[in-house]
Amino acid sequence: MIQLHYFASLRERLGISDESISLPDDVDTIAGLQQWLQERGEPWSGALADERLLVAVNHELAKHSSGVRDGDEIAWFPPVTGG
Amino acid sequence: MIRVQQEDFDPGAELEQLHGKLRAGAGAVVSFTGLVRDLNEGADVTGMTLEHYPGMTEKALAAIATEATSRWKLIDAVIIHRVGPLEPNDRIVLVIAASAHRRDAFQACEFMIDTLKTKAPFWKKETTSQGSRWVTTNR
Numbered sequence: 001m002i003q004l005h006y007f008a009s010l011r012e013r014l015g016i017s018d019e020s021i022s023l024p025d026d027v028d029t030i031a032g033l034q035q036w037l038q039e040r041g042e043p044w045s046g047a048l049a050d051e052r053l054l055v056a057v058n059h060e061l062a063k064h065s066s067g068v069r070d071g072d073e074i075a076w077f078p079p080v081t082g083g
Numbered sequence: 084m085i086r087v088q089q090e091d092f093d094p095g096a097e098l099e100q101l102h103g104k105l106r107a108g109a110g111a112v113v114s115f116t117g118l119v120r121d122l123n124e125g126a127d128v129t130g131m132t133l134e135h136y137p138g139m140t141e142k143a144l145a146a147i148a149t150e151a152t153s154r155w156k157l158i159d160a161v162i163i164h165r166v167g168p169l170e171p172n173d174r175i176v177l178v179i180a181a182s183a184h185r186r187d188a189f190q191a192c193e194f195m196i197d198t199l200k201t202k203a204p205f206w207k208k209e210t211t212s213q214g215s216r217w218v219t220t221n222r
Contacts, residue, residue: 007134007206008206009206009217056136056139056204059138059139059142077136078206078217079221080201080203080205081200081205081206081217081219081220082164082175082203082205082206083117083175083176083196083200
């Protein structure tokens, strides 16, 4: 299983803050996972198409090319606005 | 020292506590306190809510303090950031850098607040007279 989290405006647009899914067999990168999620249709396809979104794997900022393994915690969120 | 908390903090008390831990050799303590403004992008802001990513937030702030400590000669570094509902003029964030010399302390303090604004997972949602909206630009 992998844990997925969504924050701020993305969380509101998707209507959920987190979910657990089985890592799809053919997915081993963030890009692949994002595509798999988008193929579920709206609101995923539109919301995750926003190129400004950031992604973190196990609490570290990651890239689309970053690897994904079973047990990972992955979060998508808009650009941060703290401070 | 890193803290993420809903309640307010007392910059004077934090500076005093840090001062109590310092030994001879420390020559400079620089602090930055960030406040909620009542105007942003042309709208009156009546309040805001700060969302964050529990778990990642603490790690991101610790990594920023560690990086500052490796780039400048720091004796101590403090980052305290609030989350939850806030009102105009409320304190949001406190950054403190202690060093032997003022230049390291000034530069490290500025580095920590600047980096926090682009790397730490916080998001502001403002309440204005026209409704609520997510802040999308961070100056």
